[in-house]
Amino acid sequence: MSLIVKTVTTIMIGFIFIYGAYIILHGHLTPGGGFAGGVIIAGAFILKILAFGSEAIDEKKSEMGSSIFESVGALLFIGVAIAGLVLAGTFFLNFLPKGIPLHLWSAGIIPFCNIAIGIKVGAGLFSIFLALAAVKYVMTD
Amino acid sequence: MIELYLFLVFMTVAAFIATEIKDLLAAVISLGAVGFSVAIIFILVQAPDLAIVQIVVEVVTIVIFVAVVFRTTHVDETIGKKLTSSHVLSIVGFAFFALLFFVATVRALQELPAFGNATMKVASEYIRLGLSRAGGANLVGDVILDFRALDTLGEATVLFTSVIGVIALMRSVGRKKLKA
Structure with missing residues (x-):
């Protein structure tokens, strides 16, 4: 892509990432949540690959990293659920204190679930894009 | 509610264009028009959560489609062929079943309660107890994360499985490099 696209991408990518993180962390207060924020974060990485080409990143390392992050997100989500089972006796029970409504530190396990889903969805969509974008191979037969 | 129907008509036209046009880039843009109309309809019926998800997913999918079109071909060669008798037969059959489905749907939808007055009372309980x-x-x-968290776990499993499927299909093991 041209120099203009690359420069604008370099400036914007951090803001897009921060916006995605904001959507995830405020998922229990404002519209949005883990899924929407995760897709925005994946979009930031996809924008970088589109602007700079797939040569700009180490594909093997990126694919390994996004796979690990996706698994970590899924395990975090199940971990929150099992923590409810172990500590309070019911799968997915909202066992943490609810806090004051409309404050950032409220709603018990919901922010943690949002963070886990955000990591999982962002890394998952990015690894799908990487797998599709990095096709430089053909079948042997 | 008139703008809702305007967007529905616009979406139908755009979807028809997306399937029939020869230029694939124009087809992708028409598909984007359908997707963003869905997002606007979500805003009109006051569902901002869904609108955000629809917008970001639409952007990512359109970007992937455009990348694919730029890397492969711009022209759809499968449409515009001559009409044969089997084509006509399949179109007539499809129209018959579409009409049957339409009649059945209209009769079924007339049985439903009016918009906003659902028979199930679960939703009003969720609205009443949500904050407390x-x-x-x-x-x-x-x-989605407290009352129905198990459904969200199932949804997350679906995404996880699809990622595993894509990576398994596109993996580089067993293939050789296209260019050195």
Whole structure:
């Protein structure tokens, strides 16, 4: 892509990432949540690959990293659920204190679930894009 | 509610163009028009959560489609062929079943209660208890991550499985490099 696209991408990518993180962390207060924020974060990485080409990143390392992050997100989500089972006796029970409504530190396990889903969805969509974008191979037969 | 129907007509026209046009880039743009119309309809019926998800997913999918079109071909060669008798037969059959489906759907939809007066009373319980039981100000978050968290776990499993499927299909093991 041209120099203009690359420069604008370099400036914007951090803001897009921060916006995605904001959507995830405020998922229990404002519209949005883990899924929407995760897709925005994946979009930031996809924008970088589109602007700079797939040569700009180490594909093997990126694919390994996004796979690990996706698994970590899924395990975090199940971990929150099992923590409810172990500590309070019911799968997915909202066992943490609810806090004051409309404050950032409220709603018990919901922010943690949002963070886990955000990591999982962002890394998952990015690894799908990487797998599709990095096709430089053909079948042997 | 007139703008809702305007968007529905616009979406139908755009979807028809997307399937029939020869230039694939124009087809992708028409598909984007359909997707963003869905997002606007979500805003009109006051579902901002869904609108955000629809917008970001639409952007990512359109970007992937455009990348694919730029890398492969711009022209759809499968449409515009001559009409044969089997084509006509399949179109007539499809029209018959579409009409049957339409009649059945209209009769079924007339049985439904009016918009906003659902027979199930679960939703009103969620609205009443959302803030006190789950504690989140965003009611949608309360429902999908507290009352219905098991459904969200299933949804996350679907995404996880699809990622595993894509990586398994596109893996580089057993293939050789296209260019050195």
